[in-house]
Every structure is written in C-alpha cells, then in structure tokens.
Amino acid sequence: MTENDKASSRPTVADRSPSAAIAVDHLVKVYKQTRAVDDISFTLPRGSITGLLGGNGAGKTTTIAMIMGLVLPTSGRVQVLGHRMPEESAAVLGRMNFESPYVDMPMRLTVRQNLTVFGKLYAVKNLSDRIAKLAADLDLTDFIDRANGKLSAGQKTRVALAKALINQPELLLLDEPTASLDPDTADWVRAHLERYRRDNDATILLASHNMLEVERLCDRVIIMKRGRIEDDDAPEAIMARYNRTTLEEVFLDVARGRANGTKEAAR
C-alpha cells in the first residue's frame, strides 16, 4: 500500500460518523525536541477492538494520553464518543476508563478501599454490589482486604483491571494490559477483556508490545513509527501485505525499515 493509498483509505474528519467511539484527525504533539505524534488520523467504530503497535518511543502512550484529554495536542482534533477532547471531557470521562500497569494505585489502601475511592469518583451506583461482582469476575476475593502494596504484580494487574471496569466503561483504553503477567494470567486477562467487550458492546484500544495478544484480540491494528501511522488494517490483511504469517515478523520488518521492500515483494 502506498502513502497515497493509505491516505485515501484512512478515515478523516469528513467521514466521522456519530457512532464513532474515537475520531482522531491530523493529531500532532510536539515536545521541545520531539515530534512525539506527527499528523495521525483514524476513526474507531463503537464495539471495535484495536491494537496500537509500535516500538519504544513510537508515540502510543502520547496518543492515548491525548485521547483521554490528559495531554494537549499541539494541533489536530480528538473526539471521544462524539465529544471534543479535552474541551468536552466532562461529558465523557464517566463513560470511559484507562488501565496501565505502570500507573500505581495507592499502596496503603486495601483493594476494596481503592475500588471504593475510584467507584465514588465515577459516581457508580450500588457500588458495593459492583465491587463484589468485579471481585468475583476477576478473582480478587482472596486478597480484597489486603493493602495494594502487598500484592504480587499479577494480582495488582487484576486489581487495576477491576478499577478500569468499575464504571462499566463504553470505551476502555489499555496501555500494555498484560505486561509482567505470567502466560496463564495474561491469557486469562485477555479472555476477560474479550468477554467484557462482547457483553457490553464496548470499544477497546490497547497499546501492546505483545504481538500474539494483538493477533488474538484485535480486529484492527494501527502500527506507529516515529509518531506516524505506518499501517492500519485488519491483522490478517497486514500480514498478507507484508507476506508474513505473524505480526511479530511484520513488527520487525517495520522496525528495521524493511516495510516497503517486503510489501512490494508481496504484491
């Protein structure tokens, strides 16, 4: 796919439908020396699950932070559930949530206290019932009254997921949701995310370095490199275009600058 093909197939603000969960239009973020995000556009329909891939420093976290309204774009626009971010964030923050294993929750509070604080922030109705359901779904009951600081990495990740689901969000943004988990727990978290998306018709955008995870979970993949979108399509279509059988091989092609040659050879 040439740059022109990609530009014409990529949605822009003009075809943004009212049902879009996220619409990003010519988004740019420049820090002093760095163009962290360099003119990216995409639209995610509601109910979709999309993987945001890219090497270290590609711009994934900055993109997610702008979608959440936490980082101000240098230029361009973001709409979430039909509302402009960050100007109209008050209208949507209660309908979305975020999880990253790199953002710690208060260590001295117990799991139940943490979930209660976040549930109150989101004004969750029948909060104790919601916490009990999440504890059962995510297998937290054995340590729900233990301080967060005394949990293992895997337990903390499950608690962080419970926090992200406390308000039953329509839109879930995840930054490496299974980092530091053993394969069994990671698989269990992925199954839970799939089920949550299906049962709630939720939209999920996840940044990940785990290609198998993205292949398994995502119906679309956006690959970023140096702040730009290098490719954007269904995983199978991307693998076919690069003449590869795994996303891991595609990732290495993109990272090592073999993308064009391989794609040409695949035609």
Ligand SMILES: Nc1ncnc2c1ncn2[C@@H]1O[C@H](COP(=O)(O)OP(=O)(O)OP(=O)(O)O)[C@@H](O)[C@H]1O
């Ligand atoms: N607050 C900041 N100030 C200055 N530069 C920043 C800041 N945040 C990010 N950057 C730079 O912007 C670029 C994109 O960073 P970002 O964290 O978005 O990448 P990423 O794709 O999430 O990377 P990783 O996979 O390593 O988490 C990097 O070069 C980073 O150093």
